[in-house]
Amino acid sequence: MLNNESQTQNLRLLPALKSLASPVRLAVLDYLKNPVGNFPPQVDGDPVIDGICADFLRDKLGIAAATASRHLTLLVDCGLLIATRKKGWTFYRRDEDAIAQFADLLKTTL
Amino acid sequence: MLNNESQTQNLRLLPALKSLASPVRLAVLDYLKNPVGNFPPQVDGDPVIDGICADFLRDKLGIAAATASRHLTLLVDCGLLIATRKKGWTFYRRDEDAIAQFADLLKTTL
DNA sequence: TCGTTATTTAGCATAATTGCGAAATACTAG
DNA sequence: CTAGTATTTCGCAATTATGCTAAATAACGA
Numbered sequence: 001m002l003n004n005e006s007q008t009q010n011l012r013l014l015p016a017l018k019s020l021a022s023p024v025r026l027a028v029l030d031y032l033k034n035p036v037g038n039f040p041p042q043v044d045g046d047p048v049i050d051g052i053c054a055d056f057l058r059d060k061l062g063i064a065a066a067t068a069s070r071h072l073t074l075l076v077d078c079g080l081l082i083a084t085r086k087k088g089w090t091f092y093r094r095d096e097d098a099i100a101q102f103a104d105l106l107k108t109t110l
Numbered sequence: 111m112l113n114n115e116s117q118t119q120n121l122r123l124l125p126a127l128k129s130l131a132s133p134v135r136l137a138v139l140d141y142l143k144n145p146v147g148n149f150p151p152q153v154d155g156d157p158v159i160d161g162i163c164a165d166f167l168r169d170k171l172g173i174a175a176a177t178a179s180r181h182l183t184l185l186v187d188c189g190l191l192i193a194t195r196k197k198g199w200t201f202y203r204r205d206e207d208a209i210a211q212f213a214d215l216l217k218t219t220l
Numbered sequence: 221t222c223g224t225t226a227t228t229t230a231g232c233a234t235a236a237t238t239g240c241g242a243a244a245t246a247c248t249a250g
Numbered sequence: 251c252t253a254g255t256a257t258t259t260c261g262c263a264a265t266t267a268t269g270c271t272a273a274a275t276a277a278c279g280a
Contacts (some may be wrong), residue, residue, distance in 0.1 A: 090228095
């Protein structure tokens, strides 16, 4: 039976697990742990409160803007990142609560 | 810089994360949490000590034996499952220590 | 409004993953 | 040794993921 309760529980983990199964996206989460130390000063958004703009992340990752955008969208869609749009830029920061919740759920249900 | 220390730490998580990013493999780990309750009695291997043979897992998953074998090999290669070969069968069981270690490492480094 | 810049979407190419059946292998039992 | 069974490997097809460039969109500033 594929639809028992604990299996359903496990499937809740799947979107975040799929997002984390990528060196690029792991790097994004890592960089954003220390937004002030890892990125140049920002004018229009606070690195801690708002996050880091997509362009800085793209530069750090060394990939095309379109590709970076897709990676960031995936992380937002699974709930691990929060996007804040302000003055034409999109800032991304970690959702520490969601990340901790995910890690806890993984620990207890895996 | 892509090769800083915490990034290297994160990449250690990658093989297990890739293995977990699959509904089939999540189901395998789930089934093996209760080997006695989830599978028929086994003659040649103890369900708890040795694990469950590939054929029972294949049957439970409802996929071809070749496909099941590959999924199981992936889980063994990343260290989450232990394979025991005995009397012509291969038995698979969870490596609870490795699973717990992985979950702890994820909790602290993610 | 117009031009510039940041970001996303679209379209495409390539690589990786996942599925299968068939064949090869490993091992048991007789 | 031989026959039979469990498992894995091989070869292939379909799907998904990831990268790019170019075009579309959004938003600011002059």
